[in-house]
Amino acid sequence: MSEPMATRDAYGKALAELGAQNPNIVVLDADLSKSTKTALFGERFPERFFNMGIAEQNMIGVAAGLAAAGKIPFASTFAVFAPGRVFDQIRNSIAYADLNVKIAASHAGLTVGADGASHQAVEDIALVRAIPHMTVIVPADGEQARQAVFAAAQHHGPVYLRLGRPKVPVVYDQEHRFQIGRADQLRTGDDVAIIACGLMVSLALQAADQLAAEGIAASVINMATIKPLDIGAVVRAAKTCGAVVTAEEHNIIGGLGSAVAEALGEFYPVPLRRVGIQDQFGQSGEPDELLAHYGMTAEHIAMAAREAVARKV
Amino acid sequence: MSAEELTLTARAQRIRRHIIRMTAAAGSGHPGGSLSCVEILVNLYFRIMRIDPARPDWPDRDRFVLSKGHAAPALYATLAERGFFPTTQLTTLRKWGSMLQGHPDAKRTPGVEASTGSLGQGLSMAVGMALAGRVDKKDFRVFALLGDGESEEGQIWEAAMAGAHYRLSNLVAYLDFNRLQVDGRIEDVMSPTPLADRWRAFGWAVHEIDGHDLTALAQVTERALAEAQGPQLILAHTKKGKGVSFMEDAIDWHGVAPNAEQARQALRELGGEDE
Known part of the structure; x- marks a missing residue:
């Protein structure tokens, strides 16, 4: 299990x-x-x-x-x-x-x-x-x-x-109840919200640990349903934290980062940083090498979180 | 000519008149390729298919997929004549709020089995329906109508391969071989011929007939269904714009609607007004 x-x-x-x-x-x-x-x-x-x-x-x-x-x-x-x-x-x-x-x-x-x-x-x-x-x-x-x-x-x-x-890595045990269209808050903090999907969720949890050690309290939200997007969860996170980071194993154009940016832009604008593939193609390599090269590790998420926090008004 | 055929011939002419009135009222649409496939539809809907217009979602019904979706006026007119919806709906074709969209929409129109219009996709859907019949051990048959120009799409040949691979003896496809496409004659634009040889090479039994001959259509369809060991392709030689002198075999009438005067002349040639 x-x-x-x-x-x-x-x-x-x-x-x-x-x-x-x-x-x-x-x-x-x-x-x-x-x-x-x-x-x-x-x-x-x-x-x-x-x-x-x-x-x-x-x-x-x-x-x-x-x-x-x-x-x-x-x-x-x-x-x-x-x-x-x-x-x-x-x-x-x-x-x-x-x-x-x-x-x-x-x-x-x-x-x-x-x-x-x-x-x-x-x-x-x-x-x-x-x-x-x-x-x-x-x-x-x-x-x-x-x-x-x-x-x-x-x-x-x-x-x-x-x-x-x-x-x-394992995020959930069998007690988990997945529902289409509902985000899952895995960790609660009020300095910054990290909204992630796919394998970036476990990296977001690692990033939150790193941030906690520095005194930054991060929320971590698993947005497993990209569409329909749980807009309520995005807005609540923005209101609570005042800064948002998205993390996805996808181009930052058109994926989770875009969906969250659309929701924030329309309903509750706050500083946003998008971790993901920066509009490039990949290449051969081990998964860890690729994630490191394209800026998609826990460290990169933590770095983006610090930047988002620094941009809060 | 039997009384039944006389009735079906008259029915085909009625459907042709609908097509003219519908496209004229819409001011757009595809009369040429609609007129070329009328007898194929009449044979299926009035003689071959096991359907019940009062129950368009009857699970055991035979299915028809209009893969050449731009011939929607012919399908709509046939469905209305068969009783799926009132013929008074027909002149709403392509208009705001109409159940008769520019290309077939299975969600809006009773009797339309597949949403088509992007060419090359309908035969795959027909293969899927035929496979579903096999999984569910039902004896419904699936019919599809393809265009010759449409046969330039690679997906048609993927579907042909699959139909033969799964030996779908409950699948019959008609190919409306009218030899014209939007930009010209098929041989000039991108020849998909020799069609009979290609379909045979893909593992289909091929029957070549005059697609305006209702007797031949009935005989070949019944024989194809009775003898089928796998999928059947009925290569129907047709004339684009059939029945209207100035539209016959004329490239310009692929996707242009007749104006009021042209419609009047066409209707005169097709036996006059119905009502």
Whole structure:
């Protein structure tokens, strides 16, 4: 239970569990089922698993057709390919008709590692977030990923579930209750609020420890649902702390940082610093090397927090 | 010609007149590729498909996906004639608040199974529906209508590969082979031919017919459904703008609506006003 686990592994296990409970669950993959971990479902429910080959556009359209006929499809590949390669299919075949398709994309962000920039999706959240009807979830750890799979299946309509390749530290135990659209306050402080998603949540907690040692009390909020954004939680954090830092494994354009900036700009402007990929492509390397190079460690979050605090009026 | 065919021929002409009145009233739309596929739709909706207009969401119904979504006027007119909604709705096409959007919207229009319009996507959806029928052990059939220009989209061939791979014997696709696309003749813009050979090479059984011949459409469809070991492609040779002399085989009528005088002439050629 308290072992570090990749969110894609949690997804694969949860999907097989869900498949046993709900005969309407069907799963599609595009020749990456060993990596996205849908193979587990495929072994248990071969009649409900469809490998569509290296043909992502068709996979998304087939998922739409399955949903139109009453099934609940989970379609998986790497995030660079869905939504990367299939934006129009997600928009027109799925979201426009509000079809009940779950796109669960793994290998999102820089921490794909050695495969390099061609396989490191840094803009997938921006793409799906701009599509009407779409719900966007970025779980922080294995337990939250597991619960997000069940929540996505319960929710009627298109969902994008963003999953990662590497093992990530445990944030939650089984007492956690994930709810779509609700932020989770992990730590309370009134000097600065760190709003994070995905693997950056555990780094935000480390940053808060560092800041506490310096006498800066940081709130840490896990914003696992990027859309619909928990605007109330953002505004409350801004009112309490007067300064906000966002942390995400995504381009600072279009992702969590943008979503939070939009909410703050409209409802309660306070100083904001956005930790994330600064509008660049990645490269080959170990996940830790990449996060360090692109300014996305706990130290970088702490540094951004100090800057945000210093800019408070 | 049997009495039934006479009725269906008359029905096709009524649908053509609707298409002219609808696009003229809208001031925009796609008459050419709507007129070319009328008999394909009449054959399906009035002879082949197991549907109930009073229950458009009946789970066991046959499905139809208009992958060439710009032929929406033909689909809407067919659905109205079949009783899915009143024919009085038809002239609201493309207007504010209408259930009849410029391209098919499954959420708004009773009987429309798939939201299409971005070309190349409908056959994938039809494959998904056919797979759902297999998973649920239901015997409904899935029909799709593709354009020839649309066959330039790569996704069509991904879907073709999948239909054959999964041996979808409950899937029949019609290809409206009218030989014209927006910018010119298909051979000049980007030739998708030889279509029959390509579909055969992708593992589909191919039947080539005159797409305006209601007798041939019925026979080939029934044979395709009876003998199917896998997906079936009915390559329907058609004429764009069929039935209106100045629209037939004319590139300019792909996406331009007739004005009032042109509409009057078209309606005269199509047998006059209905009411």
